[in-house]
Amino acid sequence: MEVVYERPKSLFPVATHYCPGCGHGIIHRLVAEVIDELEIREKTVAVAPVGCAVLLYNYLDVDCYEAAHGRAPAIATGCKRVHPDLVVFTYQGDGDFAAIGTAEAIHVAARGEKITTVFVNNAIYGMTAGQMAPTTLIGQKSTTTPAGRKPETAGFPIRMCEIVATLPGAAYVARVSVSSPKNVVQAKKAIRKAFETQMRGLGYSLVEVLSQCPTNWHMTPFESVKWVDEKMALYYPLGEFKVPKEE
């Protein structure tokens, strides 16, 4: 029998620090697979966020920056402007991309910066142990919305893809999830398209990945992927919001 699936080469052979069932591990793997398939490991620069995925560089074997919270798009911009031939991507969580770094997130797209963002939305602050995120759903409990998020006091969750898709500089915008093998296949396709969009110089590309956080949602991994499908995907519809014109 032949090996039909094994660890991507761009992923260091180490165990991750993520909790059991966490979506980050899947998304890391998909990014690594795309890098391997596109044969761009030697020209890829990753920008890691602050939050659970800050240690991205412990897993991904590419040149890597560790950013300050929310600033990954600015760092990626600085790098890409020096080396337009590199493939530069940011990997950011919901606090990073949709709260503390909203200005950078919007403007990197507005400039049409030729970088890619993998935006992991799990509707909670994981690293700091379960506070409300800008993407926390109405009614969702967190340690700072103990009675559930109320719009009167905590406002409404942000749909970043829909916002970014309105900007002319954004060339590819898609929302995917990693809640099932089928969705994982879709997610990988989107990530690959996003990287290709960048490599073709078409503009900014964003893939929002709905992801589960069993620990801070206080669910089993299986319950958590169901919650992604049944609750998150209702408010955050999956699909492509913008594709490069000639397609």
Place this chain on the structure above:
Amino acid sequence: MEKGKVKGIYEDVIMAGFGGQGLMFIGKLLAYSAMKEGKHVTWIPSYGPEMRGGTANCTVVVSDEEIGSPLIPRPRAVIVMNNPSIEAFEPKLQSDGLLLANSSFVTRSATRKDVQATFIPANEIASRVGNEKAANMVMLGAYVACTNIVSKESINKGLEELFGAKREFLEANMLAFEEGMKFVQEKCLKTK
């Protein structure tokens, strides 16, 4: 700096008036022309508490030595082109300092007796030689005639270099400058 306390070549002047009267420009032109003669120069726009409503001003220092302070609390000379400017800067002049006022806009006479005041109808003179907008150059001509801090030729060359393409203005500006010089020279001759 105070007269008599500095050896060698040294002059400082504050030029003040409405924004748009071209004071910044004649300040730069003076400094630039002096620089081309190998002198040390500084030019600084109104950028301190002396900036008041209605006046824009700049300070120029020309010296044959390295210049310390580019800001002059008690100037040797002031060029004033409107009423707020004479109010603001006449009191600051050094004793025996040079007050050059554009009488087309400055409607009062000098209040201090210890300064050398000259009132010049700069706009009228500039109109007469073809361009009222060159009133600033009349004032600069008067200043250069009084101080001899740069040569007419350097100003002429400086004008060409700074004006660049707008050559049609060159002649009127140079004429205005010369009229300013003449005005002061004739006045001095009369008083002497």
Place this chain on the structure above:
Amino acid sequence: MTEKRFMAGNEAIAEAAIQAGCRFYFGYPITPQNEICEYMSMRLPEVGGTFLQAESEVAAIYMTFGAAGTGARVMTSSSSPGISLMQEGISYIAAAELPCVIVNMMRGGPGLGGIHPSQADYFQATKGGGHGDYHLLVLAPHTAQEAVNLTMLAFDLADKYRNPVMVLGDGNMGQMMEPVEFPPPAKTEFSKKEWNLDGARNRPRHLIKTLYLDPPVLEKRNLAIAHKLGEAVKNEVRFESFMVDDADVVIGAYGTVARIAKTAIKLLRENGVKAGLLRPISLYPFPYQQFAKVAESGKKILVVEMSLGQMFQDVQLAVCGKTKVNFYSRVGGVVPGYDEIVREVEKTAKESG
């Protein structure tokens, strides 16, 4: 030397950066340093470089971080409130040991303050500014020509120490026009960095990071940075001693105030008061020994600053009680006139002991 050019300080600094090989500039407009942004937006494309107006000072400093991480010569500039916004990023750049040049044309504060010249960011510039144990190397020119020379030096020091270097001026210096000359460019190729990010081709991947969750490991990092800065303290103290030898009163001042003090000193000497000036050119490292020497020789010291006593503290540290240190300042955008300095020096000279 090349021909003299008549330039405002802001433009001179921008041109100096370009002549020093800077090809990347990220900034956000704020008075009184906008001419740096504007000049860069005009000049950088001419030399094949990149100018980018960021969405904020926060973004600008991280774009600077990103470009610095590739090993490119990169600069940003701002004025006091904008520099405050940049402090987080400056701390990260210092922690990541990336070379870059940051220009601060100080204006009055705190808060929105004003747009007129000030030196009230001395603490912020020399004592770290952001969080954590680090220092910037800080250079404080007092003329446009010196701004040119120190800006060029700043890039070399940044590379040498892998540390951000700040050129600290004020609104006055940025707006004032003076003749400047640019030395012919010494080099255009810079040594290849061993740590930069440009894609892991035929080498192990490089990583630029500042997170060290293990305290002993972070302690080691902190000590390594401190050791490096210790070398800079040994090698990079710069100062000007102006008529100090026979002086009875030595003025301690930097930047714009120092050049005003030079005029005051000329006038004082005409009046028979022997005054001199010890002018720190590098504010970090600070010329502590030079001030100590002045104190030991029994001269009186008058510190003049456009702040409420920031460099004054460093002079007091240096002097260590060996002589009296007087202090005079104007703040909020008011520049002290040479007449005020003359008066204060005369007062100091008359004081007993």
Place this chain on the structure above:
Amino acid sequence: MTGKIVINEDFCKGCALCVNACPQKLLKTAKHVSKTSYHPAEFVDAEGKCTGCGLCALICPDVAIQVFRDRKAGGEKK
């Protein structure tokens, strides 16, 4: 037998997402504890039902699963 998987117990954290993903129900949570203190996923395929479809590997957050397939049996590389 057309397929099989190998689970790296050093990486597996016992989240059991693969257990739910397997169409043939060939995976379960093991009784034993791994070196890393988890009950890892366990592959039991006594009847040779595994097709090597790889769904378990697709959903595995810890890249702990290696998938094998018999080409001759009509397996196709993805």
